[in-house]
């Protein structure tokens with residue numbers, strides 16, 4: 260396959276890597292370039308949902324994820340030291356009735372290994388500096404960081420998986436429609452002495468009106484904690500560890516960070532021969548554990564539409580799904596975190612009865628990614644449909 264026939268993926272985050280893996284297995288030999296010279300060692304996402312486990316099953320990655328991760332069986336909401344709501348995921352999926360706790364760094368490592376094992380190459384230290392549509396494809400300018408050399412690439416399809424600040428989105432003047440929450444959210448990854456159950460994610464309403472989200476970090480990060488369980492403590496007030504009454508840190512945090520929370524979706528998910536996936540297409544608060552998972556689904560839809568020669572359906576298939584998910588997650592995030600009176604009222608008086616209302620299954624379906632089905636005509640064939648000899652089955 261000549262380079263002008265190869266799809267180009269920009270960004271080797273989880274979404275670009277998943278797209279590369281899906282395409283490689285279809286025999287497309289995608290090219291994937293990434294600015295960073297090293298793979299990430301810190302993790303934003305901590306949970307893989309059942310939908311992603313389904314989509315990655317045939318690649319062999321799901322089996323490795325299940326070995327390295329740990330099931331999170333539901334969510335507990337705490338107030339004044341007591342569990343006031345318990346949501347269990349029992350029965351939500353026939354094979355995977357849980358969220359799999361697994362760090363993003365581990366997920367990216369497994370996706371990368373699978374792609375390499377299938378004959379792919381990740382080209383690191385290469386930045387996309389511009390892109391434009393041309394007849395029958397896209398032209399992309401790349402900069403090789405090591406020697407500052409420029410390269411012009413012609414590609415039939417450009418998949419922009421270049422994250423929330425997507426250069427492709429700016430270059431093609433695509434609106435990122437939505438809004439940003441006031442204030443910042445804060446996180447600390449730290450070992451804890453606690454009686455909080457590790458098989459649940461925890462939302463704790465604090466005395467100062469803020470909230471904390473607490474769950475274990477499973478995966479590669481555990482190698483650096485002397486066998487102790489590492490936890491993510493995330494909240495909407497500075498210094499979340501100071502608000503945590505249910506646990507005591509046993510060491511200094513291994514990672515602390517803060518970030519703004521936005522809820523936005525691209526007005527267009529494709530422009531000519533450029534397609535957007537993952538955070539380049541949509542962002543929302545981490546409360547739904549959907550960002551990476553939704554992006555992996557974008558990648559799967561993109562790869563299968565390319566396989567059946569129907570990429571023209573990409574925007575129409577993905578836009579309603581992405582908009583719905585972002586709206587749902589925004590609503591749940593306000594319910595948990597907003598300081599506005601109606602949400603504070605709902606937290607105190609409506610949420611305690613949530614376990615007996617349809618809101619419960621709405622929350623569970625949104626979080627697990629099972630809130631919509633995927634078109635049956637996109638299901639890949641059972642056999643390995645590699646177009647060229649030499650693209651091998653995975654050996655992880």
Ligand SMILES: Cc1cc2nc3c(=O)[nH]c(=O)nc-3n(C[C@H](O)[C@H](O)[C@H](O)COP(=O)(O)OP(=O)(O)OC[C@H]3O[C@@H](n4cnc5c(N)ncnc54)[C@H](O)[C@@H]3O)c2cc1C
Nearest residue numbers: 270272274294303304305306387422537538545550551552
């Ligand atoms: C605290 C927190 C917790 C979260 N928890 C979850 C969770 O539990 N589950 C979940 O599903 N999601 C979660 N998310 C969201 C998830 O982390 C993101 O949705 C995910 O990282 C998106 O992946 P991506 O590949 O689209 O983008 P990114 O991970 O941002 O990757 C984009 C890549 O593109 C590269 N790049 C950018 N520009 C260029 C360029 N011009 N040229 C070349 N390369 C470029 C970047 O270096 C980067 O490696 C969480 C987010 C946060 C902040």
